[in-house]
Amino acid sequence: LDRIIRRYALAGSRQDLLACAGLLQLAPSREHQQTLIKGFETAFAGRSLANLPDALIAAIKAAGGGSITLQLRQGLPEATRTALQTISTPTADKAQRLAFIRIFGEVTNPAAVPVLQQVVSKDKNEQLRRAALLSMQSYTDAGIGKRVITLHNTLPGPLRESAQSLLVSRRDWATQFLAAIDSGTIDKQAVPVEIQRKLLLHNNKDINNLVRKHFGQVSGATTQQMQKRIEELNDMLVTAKGAGNPYSGKVLYRQTCGKCHTLFTEGGKIGPDLTGFKRDDIRGILMNVINPSAEIRKGFENYTVLTESGRIVTGFIADQDNQVVVLRGVD
Known part of the structure; x- marks a missing residue:
């Protein structure tokens, strides 16, 4: 039953959705209906x-x-009120708060914006704050960019990256972001090259001029530069002779590689699972760290999409049908 209704729901035409209604009406028991x-x-x-x-x-x-969750996706007022109240309550179940935050990024509701902003500015849980920043990318309110800019310098490193991803995702916010850099409110040294490149995706003359003014000609490292860096790191590892601290390394992994990759069931689901990777191949690891685009497995090609609402989204295709394309990425 689960697979049958999913097939109709994914097709998504009116007739398919009416077929879903028919399945629910024909279900012989409440248990079948819930399935x-x-x-x-x-x-x-x-x-x-x-x-x-x-x-x-x-x-x-x-x-x-x-x-x-389903009631919230339908936009039912009572479910919306309950979800917003749950998000606003720090002592509420974290998993439920996270689920509601993510849904408000999928099914937008203007009433959610101040609540999401409150999470970013005051909540103590970094995962919830990151999720709120991501969900706010779905909204077009110019005030979101201004609010995030005021918070930018107070955010810890990982959250600052998420904030910058939000700010460059829409043209108006990107303009505000660059204006803050231009005025010295935000230090341009805090803006990594990946964010600089995303700014150029807007293909806007004013944005491009400000990017050149503050960052020069934005481009990736050359093959020679990357090879030199690989050699430097390899020599450093050979000299160290295993003197590194694996506990510090694990923390670093979680903050960087682990955002996208899984290692022994721990980490993100965005990039390939690293558990089976040949981890004694130091040069191979260094090549993939320094130049991650050197080898891209099928299914993990990166795409950039400009939505009708003006939002830039990047990631690899996790799912698609005749109505929806789902991109999965860090931001």
Whole structure:
């Protein structure tokens, strides 16, 4: 049942959605209905449920209404109020708060903006703050950029990276970001080359001029420069003869590589799993660290998308159908 309703839900046409309603109506028991609703929710992850056919909404309600997550995706007022209250409560369940924060990045609601901003500015949990910054990328409010700029210099390193990713994701925010750099409010030395490159993706004359003014000609390192760096690090490791601190290394891994890669079940799911990687091949590791684009596994090609709302999104294609393309990336 789960797979059947997912197939119809992913197709997404009105007839397919009415077929989902029919499946719910024909389900012989509440248990079967809940299985169908769970499959439907899985299929619609990352997609708005605001325009479902009335027959499907009625079928979902008759089947118990689904979880609060599904109700929130439908835009039901009571579910929205509950979700915003939960996000605003520091003592509430962290996993539930995180789920709601992410949903407000998928199904936008202007009422969520001040709540998400509050999480970024005051919450003590870094994961929730990062998620809130990511979700706010889905909104177009110019005030978001201004607020994030005021917080920028107070944020710790990893959160500052997320804040910069938000600021360069839309043209208006990117302009505000560069104006802050131009005025000295934000130190240009705190802006990595990856963010500088993203600014150029807007293909805007004023933005390009400010990028050149503060960062010069933005380009990646040459092959010769990268090879030189690989040799330097290799010599350093040979000289060290295993004198490194693995505990400090683990912390560094979590802050950098672990954002995208999994190692022994720990880490992100964005890049390839490193568990089976030949970790005694020092030169191979160094090449992939210094020049990660040298070898790209099939399915992990990076794409850049400019949405109709003017947002720039980068990542690899995690899923797609005739209505939705899902990109997965750090930001």
